[in-house]
Amino acid sequence: MTTILQTEKLRVEYRSQEVRQGTKIALHGLNLEVRAGEVFGFLGPNGAGKTTTMNVLLGFTQPTSGTASLFGIDVRQPIARQRIGYLPELTYYYKFLTAEEILRFYAKIFGIASGEADKRIAELLKLVELEHAAKRPIKSYSKGMQQRVGLAQALINNPDLLILDEPTSGLDPLGRMKVREIIQRLKNEGKTVFFSSHELGEVETVCDRVGIVHQGELKAVGTVAEISRGHENLEKAFLKIVGFQTTTPL
């Protein structure tokens, strides 16, 4: 199987504004490999370095050392992002544009021909159930609707790899369900999905492989079964890996 997302000895240090605090090491030589066609769950507690990893992959943050590539292309080159879709953890879209206009704008950024873009936009608006609101400015949307615009924009170029940063956080159960359904659907279409989460249940149901990151290092990687081996379940394995000791039996 080909590797389409890779990081090697990735190290990211954040220089703090206050001198006393010095630098904060967010990633300690992270090695990660995601293969074509799999759904990879990037699991870790808050502050583990999940968003930082994604920020490097997308070129928002420069690594202190180490390399990252998508489809074998160094992430510093914009063309590495031609075949990916990205959903940020929290985002707002241009409030003064309508959902349709935003999608059209992003389609232009991808260089999609206008006829094809029209077709794609109609499909996506249907997929995320925003047809009725497509001609209203985003500022009139609810939070859930904005998240769905986010999902639609991540799919505009029919990407081969999706990078989703906590796609279900802040959604109601129905919204989560919907996102999980879309991930499943993308997998069936042969796409690769790389998503972060701190919710184990979610990861267990949709992922082919899981990586557990803690304090900027990849502590374990494998299928859910592999990681859970020797433990009662994934949750116990996860807690063990991140060094959480239950003092009192529940």
Next chain:
Amino acid sequence: MNKIFALAGVVIKELYRRKDFYVLFVLTALLTLGAGTANFFHDDKIIRYVKDICLLLIWVSSIVIAIVTTARQIPAEREARTIFPLLAKPVSRGQVIAGKFLGCWLASGIALVVFYFFFAILNGTREHSWPVGIYLQALWMQWFLLAIVTAMVLLGSIYFAAPSSTNTICFIVVIGLLGLGGHLGKIALQQAPPVQNILMVLYFFIPHLEWYDLRDFVVYDQPMIAWPAIALATLYAAVWTAILLFLAWLGFRRKGLNT
């Protein structure tokens, strides 16, 4: 190139959907109109004075529009986090800078065309003269001045986090360059050698915005300027704009953006 146009398109769309832009725009148009109707004194001096005021208004207003619009572009993208889904697409940061520049510059060009159109109509109906040539030259030159200003503000907006500081600093710099630029050479000649040399070097190295001010030509019904001179000035503005945009790109290229 299409990516740059798409980015510029969003800038322009935002502008005409925001109300604050209209306030200045409509205000200037109205004031020009108001001043234009003040032709009850058939005195050349007063008419010239009114024209002068109108042009000054157009100048200040277009510079303010250019500065305020440009200064908020990149900070707003960062604050609203729209920069993230954007940069996650195959678009380089250089293209983002170029797109923002183009959008702001075109928008200020549109505003200028409308302002000059008003001005020309008013003068034409009053004086029955249509010196379209000199109007076009004045508009063209002012538009290229705005190119330098827009690029400068974009550069400022990358280094100063708050649009309000970018606004203030750029406004002071532009006014300073316009006011001082032409005199610096003269002042230099009156000074003793070390100061003189420094001032001469400075004179040489600052962008000469005052060259783009053709207001007096319009007010005093002067003949048109030779086109080669205009072409040279255009080239000079293009070079300055390119330098400033390059510096903006240098600052933005490796800037860490944290989600």
